[in-house]
Amino acid sequence: MFPNVGTKGTGEPVVQPAEREFSDRAVHPWVPHLARFGWKICGWSASLLGLLMLEACGSVSSPLAYSAVPSSLPADGGTVSLSWPVERGTRFTLSSDPPLPGLPLQTEGGGATVRVGGNLSPNPTTYRLTLEAFGPGGRRVSTQTVEVAAPASAQRKCASKPSAQAGSAQRLGAELQGVGGFEAPHVPGRLIVWGAPAQSQAASRLGVQRVRSLEGGWAVYQVRPGTEAPTAQALVAAGQARYVQPEYLYEPAGLAVPPHNPDYGLSQAAVFQQMNWETGWTRLEPGCPAPVVAVLDGGFYTGRADLAPNLVSREAWLDVVGPDLSAPTPLQGRVDPANNLLGGHGTGMAGVIAAVTGDGSPLAGAGYNLVKVLPIKVFDAQSRTGTLQLAQALEYAAGGTTIAGVPYRNPSPAQVVNLSLASLQAGLNDPYLESVLQRVTASGVVVVASSGNAGAATLSYPASSPYVIAVGATDAGGNRAQWGSGFGSNYGAGLEFVAPGTAVPVFNGGLAGQYGNSYGTSVAAPFISATIALYLYQNAYLSGTLPTASSLLEGVRRRLISAAQHSWQPETGYGLVDVAKVLDPANPACY
Template identity: 30%
Template sequence: MMSFRRYIVAAFALVALVPTSQIAFADSQPKPPERLTYERFAGPARQQTADKQKYDQHSVLVRFKSGLSATTKDRALSKRNLRNLGTVRGTSFVKVSTTGSATDLQRQLSQDPAVSRVTLDYQRQVTATPNDPAYYYGDQNYLKTVRVPQAWDRTKGSTSQVIAVVDTGVNGAQEDLKGRTVAGYNAITNTAIAAGASSDDEGHGSMVAGIASANTNNGLGVAGVAWTGRIMPVKALDSQGSGYDSDIARGVIWAADHGAKIINLSLGGPEDATVLHDAITYANGKGAVVVVAAGNEGDGTPQYPAAYPEVLAVGATDAAGNLTEFSSYGDWVDVAAPGFGIVSTGLGQDYYVGDGTSFSAPIVSGVAALVRSAYPTLTPAQVIGRLKVTARDAGPRGIDPYYGYGVLDAFAAVGGARTSDFTQRTGGTGEPNDVPARATALATSTTGTIAVEGDVDWYHFAPTGATPVTVRVAPARLDPSWPQNANPMLAVYDQDLQLLGQADAGSYGASEAVSLNLPAGTYYVKVSNRSGAADTRPYTVSVASSASGVTPPVGEQEWVRSAAPADFATGQPLATVPSVTFQRAVDASSVTTDTVRLLNGRTGAAVPATVTYNSDTRIGTLTPSAALPDNTPFRIVLSGLRDTGGANQAGQYTSTFSTVDTVPSAVSNFKVTGGTRAAALSWTLPSITDLDQVIVRAATGNTAPSGPTTGTAVYAGTGSSATITGLVSGANYTFAVWVRDRSGKVSPASVARLVGTTVAVSTTTAALNYGGSVTVYGKLVRPDTGAAIAGQPLQVYGRRKGTSTWTLLATPTSSGTGLVAFSTKPAYSTDYQWYYRGSAAYIGNTSAVRSVGVATTLSSTLSTTSMALGGTVHMYGTVTPSHAGQTVYLQRLVGNGVWQNMLSQTLTSTSGYSFAVKPSSRSTFYFRVYKPADADHAAGYSAIRNVRVY
C-alpha cells in the first residue's frame, strides 16, 4: 500500500491490485493492515537534529530596559568588567565582550534587573531560502537532512536538465508545475503529451514530479529539488498505478531518445524482466542517469528494476536519516534519502503528503540534475558514482544492504565540503548479544532493542526439567506516526544451535511466539526484525511455562557461535585480528580466502589476509597482511563453507566492525620551491582512508602559522601540490601544512620556509652610439639581513625599445658578493631586466627595468672645404644601422649653438643620403646631418663639417 494523502486538507489511501505479470509503484506493495486504517493529517515534517549553531564565544548582545540612565547601564557592565563595543546600528542592542564564557555572561545578565533581553551573537551562513510555503514553514525540513539547501548555494540546476518521470503521468496544469513540463509521451496509448498538459489520472506521477522539480521560490506550494530543472511526463502506468514491462520499457526508451538527462522510475516488482533491463541499458547508452525506488516490501526480496546494476537504487529514511520499516533492502541498494512524510503536488490544485521509496527516488533524481548542471561532462556512471561516494555513512559502518553507500548528501555531491557521517547507535564494543556465545541470560523476561539496521539479538535460558514452554517476543506497539515499527522474527535453538522452532507472522507491531516441549538443558533464542530497520523502542522477550507445546524436530544448525570483534563494534585497534568460532565442525579444506573474507566496508575490496582454521577449537582466524587503516569499516563475510558431514552453507554470515579514529600523521616530503614572487609546494599524503582536507597556510616572516585557521590561506583540498602567487617582494615566508580527517582530527604541522630576495640592476652607461658596448650589472641580496646571495643563476632579459617581447640574453651565476654581469653591443635601444627564478631556499624576484639608448651613427663627407661664391658643395654619407626610407635632415649652424633644418631627404635603399648646397654669400658655413629618433634608436648626428666661401 502507498501512504498517499491530501496535504493539509484530508487524507486518503490508494490500494493497487497488481497482477503478477505487471510492475507497480514501489509504494504499492502491501504494508501492514494497521497502517491502512490510520488517517494522518499533514503537519510539520520531522526536523533533523542539527549541529549547535556557532556564536561569538566572548560577546553577547544586550538590550536594556527603556527609561534607564546611561549611568545605570554603564554600572551593569562595569561591575562585571565588561567592555562596551557600541550599539548595533539601527537596533537597541549593545554588543559587550568578556574574557570569560559568553554563555555564562548571558545567564548573568539575563538576571540583571536593568536588562530587558540578552542573546548570544550567533554566526549564520548564507543559504538559499525558497519562499514556497511548505519549505518556509518547515514541512520540507527533510531536504535539510540531505543538505539540499546548501547545494542550492552552489547550483540551482539548469533548464537543460530534463527529468523524465516514467509513471502515471504528470499534472502539468497544477499551479506548482506550470511551465515545468516539456512535451512527453503516453507509452500506453502511443500518443504525445503536450507540454503543460495534465496526463495523470491517478496522482502518483504528479507527486513524484513535484518532489523532483516543482516550481521553486514562486511563493506557492512546495520547493522542488532541481530548482530550475524540467519534467518530461511519460505515462506508463494506468489509473490504478500499474503498468506492463513493455509499456515501461517503451517509455524509458522514448525518454532517452528525446533528451532526458535523468529518468526517474518510482515503480518496481519482484520479478526480473530482460525487456526492462534492455531499455535501461539503452537509456544509459544515450547518456541518461536512471534513478529507481528500492521498493516497499520491508524485506530483502530483490526488486526490479532497482536491482539492475546500471541504475541508482534508492532506499527510504525518515527526516532524521533513519531507515524506514517499509524500505526494501539488499546488496543492490545504492543510497538512501527521505521517504517519510514527503509533501508534493497532486491532482487538481491539491498537495499531498506520502510515504515510500517512490518519494525518496525523485529527491535523488533532483540532486542528480544539480550534479549534471555543476559537472556537465560526467557520464551516467560517473554521476551515479559521485552520488554514492559522497553519501554520508549511516547504520552499520561502511556499505551495507540498508543504506548502500549511505544517506544522500546533495551539497557534497555538487562539490561542497563533506560533513560528518550519521552516528551508529551502538557503543564502541558493539552489540553485547550479537552471537550465541554472548547471549543474554533469560530467566523469565527482559527487554532489548533493535539498535542498528540488521541487528540480531541472542538470549539463552535453561529449564531444569521437561516442560512445555512458550517463548515470546513482543515489540513496541504499532504507531503509524513512527517510521520504524518492528516486524519481529523469533527462532529457538538447542544447545548445539539446531533450530527447534520459529515464528514470523509478518505483522508490524504484533507479537511472535513459539511453544515447545523441552527437556532440561540450555536453549537459545534469536530475535531480529524482518524489515531490517532499527526500532529503538524496547521490545520484550520472555519464556514461560505453557499448557502445551509441540515436540520440535531438529532443524538446520547455525554455522557461527561467536565472532570477534563483536558486530557493530567501533574504535577497534589497528592491530585487530578478526576470528570466527564455528558451531559446526567445518571441513578445513573449505576454509579459504574465498570463503572466509575480510572486506573493506567502504570500498568492498578484499583486505589481504591469511586465513587459518583450527579443527580442534573450530576457530577461523583472518590475519591481515598489514595493520588495518584507521577509521575504516570492515566486514567479516563467510559464504560457501562446507561442514565435515558434506553440508554446504546456504546463505552467508556477516559481521561488521570499524577501527579506531587516530590523529592523521603529518605529510611527508613537504617541499616549497620559490618562484618569481611565488612558490610551488608539494607534499606526500600520509596513509589515510578518511581524508577531508589538506590545509596549507602561510605567514610572512620566520614563524609558521600557529594552526590551520591562522595565517593566509594557500590551499584547501585533497591534492598533493599547490602554488601561491603575488608574494610581497623581498619578504620571508613560512608555510605549514596539515591533514584533517572527516571526523575533524588534524595532523601535526609540517613546516617549510623561503627567504625573500631583491635584485638590483645598473649599467655602465645609459646612452651610446651604434657599435658601442655596455655592461649590465645585477646584484642578488636578502633584504632581511642585507647579505649577498652567491651561487644562484640569474637571467638577464632584453627588450627592444618599442616592443613587448623579452628575450633571454644570458644566465650568469652570482659571485660571492651576489654580483652578476653581462656585456653586449646592442644594435638598438634596449630595456634590460634581471630575473631570479627562486630555489628551494629563496623566493624569486625581478629587478627594475634599466633602459640604454642606442643612437644611429651617421658618416658624412663634404665634396670640398673651400670654394668661390656661386659654387655648389655636396654633403653625403650613410646611416648605420640601415634606416632606408626614413628621413634625414641637413642642418646649418645659425649662431649661438642653434642648428636650423635646411633640407630633408629620404634615405636610399642602402641607407645613404646626398645634399647639394649653393651658398649665397661669402662666409664659413657649418653643416651636419640629423637623423631623428624612432621606436628603437635614439637621435643621431653626423660629424660637423665646414666650408669656406670666398
C-alpha cells in the first residue's frame, strides 16, 4: 500500500500513485538495486572503500580497440560479432542500450557473439554496444553502434498523397514500354496490357484472349497459366502491346491480430476485448513516426527487453525529484525506481501502453509498437511527489522546464501525458498546477489522469481538472470497479470514460518473467492514453501530420465520446471507448 503522506512542511500538497498494487502471481520479493548496494559499501572500512574506488572509478586512459561486425542488420535482425584484443590481468564488461539478451557480459576473453532480434518499430533501431576494460592500464571505454533497419512495410513516408492531375493516366502509359517484372507473386493466367489494339488476330494466334477493357487504355488478357512471362514478351515483340505486366498479388500490411505474445490469449484477450482493441489494431498499418506518451510515475525498470525498444532514447528520460522530495535532485537520463513497489507501478503503467508486441514475449501492449513512452520519474523513495514536481514534469513532457535555475530540454516531446496518480484528498483544487495544465494543454498536449481509488462520488485531482481527460476503472463485466471496502473507482461529475482496471496483467519488476495482475484506476488510464496516441498516429497516417492545435484536447474528447458506449452516466461517464471506431478511417466523427 502506498503510504498516506499528507503534505510537505511548506503546506504543498503531496500526491500518490492512484492505487495499491496486488499480484496474483508469484514474483521475486527482492530485486538487487545498485544504489542500495552502493550505500551499503559506504559503511565499510576506509581502506577497503578506497581500494574499491581505485578499481571501479579509476581514470580513463587510451581508447580501447574494439569492433562490431556487421554494423547494420536487416529488419529481421541477426548476429553481431564483437572482438577486442586480450590483455593480461584485464577484465571486460560488455553492455547494450537498449538492452539485449545475455548482456551485460563480464569476461576476460577477446570477443563475444550477440544475437540482435528483429525490429518491430516503424523506425530503425540503433543499439549502443559499450565495452569497458578494467586492468593495469586503468579503465577504458569504447562504444560501437549497430542499426537494425525498419520493416519493409514501414519504409513508407508518412506524408500526404500528391493530388492527381488530369491526363496523368495517359502520361503514365506513354512512359511505359516493355514487360513488367514476373518474379513477384501474381495471379496465374492473367495479364494487364497497355497500348494493345482493340481487336487483333495476331494476339489470338499467341493464345491470348482479351477479357475486358479498363480505363486509360488498359486491358485484361487471359492466357494459359504458367505462360504469363513468355506470352507478355511475345505480345510486345509482335507489336501487339506497348507494355504488359502480371496482376500482382498483395497481402494486408497491417498488424498480426491477435498478437504473437504467449500470454495474450490466456490472460489479456478478455481485458482488451472490453474496448475492442483487436478490431482497432486491424485498422492500423506501420509507417509513421510514433507518437510519444509521457508516463509520470514512480520509476521504471528500463532494462526490460520487453519494454526498452518502445521507450524514447535515454537522453530524454528525466527524474525530477531524486530520492528525497524535501531536497530534490533532478537527473536527466536516469529514471531508476527507489524500490520495487514504485518500480513495479511505473513499469507496469508504461507496459500497458508500450510492451513489445508480436515478438514472442508474454504480454502485448495497447500501442502495438506504434507508440513510444517517455518515462519521467516524479515520486521519491517514500512514494511522495508534490505540486512543483508534477508541474515541472508536465512542462518537461511538453518540451522543457527549469528546475532550480537549470534548464532541462526534452528532445522527445510528448503528445499525450499519462498521470496514473491522484491527490490524497478527493475534491482538492491545486491552482498552480491547474495553470500549468492549462498551458500544457494549450501547447497541444493531451493529459489523461486516473479518477482515484477511494470509491468516492468525487474525483481526485488532477482528474477533476477540465484540462484533463478523467478515467475510471471497470470490473470484468464492464461495471464501475469496486475491489473492497473503501477501495473502488471514484465517480461522479467530471468523469469522462472508463477502462479495464481489474486483474489487468502488467509488468511487475525489473526481471524477465516478473508479471502480476493490477487493480485500480492507475491501470485504466494508460488504456485511454494509448487510444489517444493511436488516434494521433492514424490521423498522421491519413493526413501526413500530427495534429498539434491548441484545441486538440477538445477535439480528442469529442472523438472519444463519439466512440463511447452510452450517454453520460455518473458511475462510468460515457463508458468504455470502442477503439475500433476511434481508428476507423471511414468514421466521419474522427477523420
